[in-house]
Amino acid sequence: MRGSLTVTATGPLTTVQDPDGRPGRADLGVGVSGAADRAALRLANRLVGNDEAAAGLEVTLGGLAFRVATTTLVAVTGAPSPVRIGGCPGDLHRAVVVPAGAEVRLGTPPCGLRSYVAVRGGIAVDPVLGSRATDTVAGLGPPVVGTGHELPLGPPPASPVPAVDVAPGIAGVAALRVVMGPRHDWFADEAVTAFLRTAWTVTDDANRVGFRLDGPELERVPELRGAELPSEGVIRGSVQVPPSGRPTVFLADHPVTGGYPVIGVVLDVDTDRAGQLRPGSAVRFRRVTPPPGT
Known part of the structure; x- marks a missing residue:
């Protein structure tokens, strides 16, 4: 069964992104775009059992909040934003069951810049030129996520959720x-x-x-x-x-x-x-x- 999520707050900037973007179209003047931290989005997708190429949400400096229409799995990776689910503390870098109607809220991360939210089934907005990524310069893909937006989810994948319970966080940058x-x-x-x-x-x-x-x-x-x-x-x-x-x-x-x-x-x-x-x-x-x- 397909579900959806409804955005109740966005923070400074939230966009729909996939890891791969639109490669091979530079001759048309189209950049690749896609997630700024592709590894973090791929990790989030693996945690909820999605294909690594599924679309998720890229959240800059926290502030995102949303409700899910049906009970589903959610994972948050990348910059370590504090997570609350239904008002209770949630976990980073692990798949968490979110009950139908519960609000997921991301706080401001103490380090790093961009957090990634994967929902089982992926964000199923219509692809443009083969990608669901928002290109903020060219204006391709879905619009920047706004309060009140309802985003469709794809059907849960047939593959089971991986046995891994918690994955390590992303290391900081020295060079x-x-x-x-x-x-x-x-x-x-x-x-x-x-x-x-x-x-x-x-x-x-x-x-x-x-x-x-x-x-x-x-x-x-x-x-x-x-x-x-x-x-x-x-x-x-x-x-x-x-x-x-x-x-x-x-x-x-x-x-x-x-x-x-x-x-x-x-x-x-x-x-x-x-x-x-x-x-x-x-x-x-x-x-x-x-x-x-x-």
Whole structure:
């Protein structure tokens, strides 16, 4: 039997996301989008017995509240938002039975940025270009979740709920692994060294597109100061350096092209952890050798 959930509060930003987004459509000007922390959403789906690719809710800095129409399983992962179910304390990183009509409420997480809610059956809004993800830049997919929205759930999957009762939380970020290029040669050796040795601070200019960093100015080589770079493709994890000299790290809703030089690219697996960095967080980059085939 299909069910639904009704949103009673949203917090700063709640969106419907799936882990995979819309890959392979950059030639149409469509970015991938999808969950900022894909690993956390996949974990939540596994806990309630969904396919890992099912859609769930991405909740920024807590504040989401909703009621379910039928008794179902819910799991919350990612940033450790305090959870209350029917007014009683709930658990993180485990599948919890939520009775019909009970309200699930997420508080503000003490660390991290984005929490993920999976409901057995998945959020079954209509897909757009093969995905249920909300792209906040292109306006594709379902609208940003609002108070009073009723979201349909898919039928419970035939697969049983996994035997695992509790899964570990997501570890904090000490460093993001990065491969250099494709435009690191636009920067002086001292700038490349500063890029890799600085403890950068995430600024308030942060959203699902990416985040700007505060730290030393990364200077270009003298012959390229003031030079223009034709727009070229960028991917999730690209670290662009605008004329200010302070890097910008692209996340899930990044543009498909950019006109500033990319000094390095964060490994794709590490961009999930980057999606949990909130303003004021410190981040370092650790240079690694490009994986085979890249």
